[in-house]
Amino acid sequence: MTNRKPVECWLTDMDGVLVHEEQAIPGAGEFLARLQETGRRFLVLTNNSIYTPRDLRARLLASGIDVPEESIWTSALATAQFLDDQRAGGSAYVLGEAGLTTALHDVGYVLSSRKPDYVVLGETRTYSFEAITRAIRLIEAGARFIATNPDATGPSTEGSLPATGSIAALITKATGVEPYYVGKPNPLMMRSALNRIDAHSETTVMVGDRMDTDIVSGLEAGLRTILVLSGSTQKGAVDRFPFVPTRVCESIADVVPLVDELAPGADSDEPIEV
Incomplete structure (x- = not known):
């Protein structure tokens, strides 16, 4: 760790790190404010494909x-x-909400159920038997199968909700075709985020609350990683994984001082027991 380069950019997960059931986690505002005050380039990452960035803001x-x-x-x-x-300029049949359809429209994609290049599955609260059936038939006819993320469930105030991964499993069972997942834990999402802010893996940190998505995708993309214990993965479960985060913090509030500690011009970061 003592030979690591200073940290210039930050990536952070949203749910479980900054918010929990739409309530801010203490320290989240201070963390983001510190990044902006010090001019650090950063992105807030989420596997949620329902909302546009404007909606999420x-x-x-x-x-x-x-x-x-x-x-x-x-x-x-x-x-x-x-x-x-x-x-480029392809077509897709989409099962998803405005966050996904808007993103596809913005890159010039045509949304169509007539011989589309892709069936694209995202998260939605209005999955219908008719739409799923059409997706199955289009895949059987040769459409390529893409899904935004493999999350099987999502949180709500009433309990778990079926998410993209659950519906993808249904379609896969019917067609025998596995989707290509773009979101975490695919390191492709990390690399696209790095490109978005012109960041380099050697000088970027990923902060997340899940070992099986945030930490592993950050690790595979060559980033340093910080696990916060305010979300999905609890401290006692960390040792069960065959990989470890660079650091473990109780919450995002404990990460705020690291923005300055790991910055260019600061002393080299020292390892913390995991």
Whole structure:
């Protein structure tokens, strides 16, 4: 760790790190304010493909957290960028919400159920049997299968909700075709985020609350990683994984001092027991 380069850029997950059930986690506002005060380039990452960055900015503001729209990077945006790189000007049949359809429209994709190049699955609260059936038939007819993320469930105040990964499993069972997942834990999402802010993996840190998505994707993208214990992965579960984060912190409040500690001109960061 003592030979690591100073940290110039930060990536951070949203749910479980900055907010929990739309309530700000203590220290989140201070962390983001410190990044902006010191001119650090950063992105807030989320596998949630339902909302556009503008929608998410408004929701975060309601929680008391101020994040610029251009500093939010979603799995929908990463998926749209991936498809644009793979097949510019293509077509897609979409099961998803405005966050995904807007992102695809913005890169020039046509949304169609007539021989689309892709079936693109994102998260939605209005999955219908008819739409899922059409997706299955289009994949059987040769459409390529893409999904924004593999999360099987999502949180709500009433309990777990089926998410993208659950519906993808249903479609896979019916077609025998596995989707290509673009969002975390695919390091592709990390690399697209790095490119978005012109960052380098050697000088960037990823902050997350899940070992199986945030930390592993950051690790595979060559980033230093910080696990916060305010979300999904609890301290006792860390040792069960075959990889470890660079640091473990109780919450984002404990990460605030690291913005200065790891910055260019500061002393080299020292390892912390995990």
